[in-house]
Amino acid sequence: MLSVHHLSHIDLDGYGCQYLTRQLFDPIRCYNANYGPEVSARLDEILSNIAKERLTNPTRDILILITDLNLTTKECNALEKRAAESGAKLQLLDHHGTGASAAERFGWYFLDTSRSATKITYDWLREHYGFDPEGRNKKIVEAIDAIDIWREESPYFPYGKVLLGMISGAREINRILFPDEDRAYKLSLIDSARRILDEAPLPEAPIHLDDMLHAQKKRFFRLEHNDTKDNLVADYVTRLLSRERERMTVHYRGHKGILGYNVGSASLIGNAFLLANPDYDFYMDVNSRGNFSLRSNNKLDVSAMAAEIGKGGGHPNASGGKIENYKDSFIYDELRESIQRYIDEKSGQNSA
Structure with missing residues (x-):
């Protein structure tokens, strides 16, 4: 049995690759990263998970699959060494020309600038695993390829444009806090x-998808009864926060709160969380620039808290401010500790 750890980019093309591999491989664990240091952090996470996997399955075949991300020669050297130590095989499928020098040096680094990563992955899966013999994924692959490579002459290009906005606009779940749910x-x-x-004729398909997109989003977030999309998202995210509240807890002057990251809709989600978790005194959400929102439910004057920690203010139950010398992180535990x-x-206090 082959166990796959699949790292991909955070755009339409990156998720398109994972849409395909998840149909074929079982077990498979997916990860996503933007360019820069997050790639190394996610590779560290993968290798750590492989080490744990080896404790129970010491002889299992393991593949580290990387798509729609390019690595430097230095990164490839380090990864190849660590993968060999863990007994994992490597395969990288990409189309960014910046990886040309690395692709020349490493046999597991496949580069083709003429196709999107989704198209490369699709063709690779078909060649090596006989994937999708009936071709049911061919049209969606063509649409992703057309927009990612910007093939305006392709009949799938208009549909690809709607797909691109669909994924870039899917921000209801924060991927750092809840990567599995976001994916x-x-x-x-x-x-x-x-x-x-x-189902739809190709010329009409982009309009049909655009018309149906709101309903598709609501269908995902609907857990029980129907409601407005904003309320459904708030209920969904509140349940995630409640489930993960122990690892997300922070303290201020003896009061217990929860720290969100780029969750947004502070009033709606913050108040929903506090009502669902009456043992918590405040809700705090910080964004990637260090601005934060605070909410309470008559248990803490968050305007005083905002003034003390962030030179901010507002109302006793709804305030905000900014963290001085804020340093962003894509690893939530590091962010919470900081x-x-x-x-x-x-506040001159020790955390409780």
Whole structure:
């Protein structure tokens, strides 16, 4: 049995690759990263998970698959060494020309600038694993390829434009806080788009997808009864926050709160969380620039808290401010620890 750890980019093309591999491989664990240091962090996460996997399955065949991301020669050298130590095989499928020098040196680094990563992955899966013999994914692959390579002459290009906006606009779930749920959401949208492309005549398909997109999003977030999309998202995210509240807890002057990251809709989600978790005194959401929102439910004057830790203010139950010398992170645990230290420093308290 082959176990696959699949790292891909965070755009339509990157998720398109994972949409395909998840149909074939089982077990498979997916990860996503933007360019820069996040790639190395996710590779560290993959190798750590492989080490744990080896404890129970020491002889299992393991593949580290990387798509729609290019690595430097230095990164490839380090990864190849660590993968060999873990007994994992490597395969990288990409189309960015910046990886040309690395592709020349490493046999597992496949580069083709003429195709999108989704198209490369699709062809690779078909060649090596006999994937999709009936071709049910061919149209969605063509649409992703047309927009990613910008083939305006392709009849699938208009549909690809809607797909591109569909994924870039799917921001309801923060991928740093809840990567698995965020990925599942985006892959569900791609799956719905594939089905529409199969059913509607190609010239009408982009309009049909655009018309149906709101309903497709609501369908994913609907857990029980129907409601407005904003309320469905708030309920969904609140449940995720409640589930993960222990690892997301912060303290301020003896009060217990939860720290979100780029969650947004602070009033709606913050108040929903506090009502669902009456043992919490405040809700805090910080964005990638260090601006934060605070909400309470008559248990803490968050205007005073905002003034003390962020030179901010507002109302007793709804305030905000900015963290001084804020350093962003794509690893939530590091972010929470850093902000807890900051709160302790500004309030002159030790975290409870």
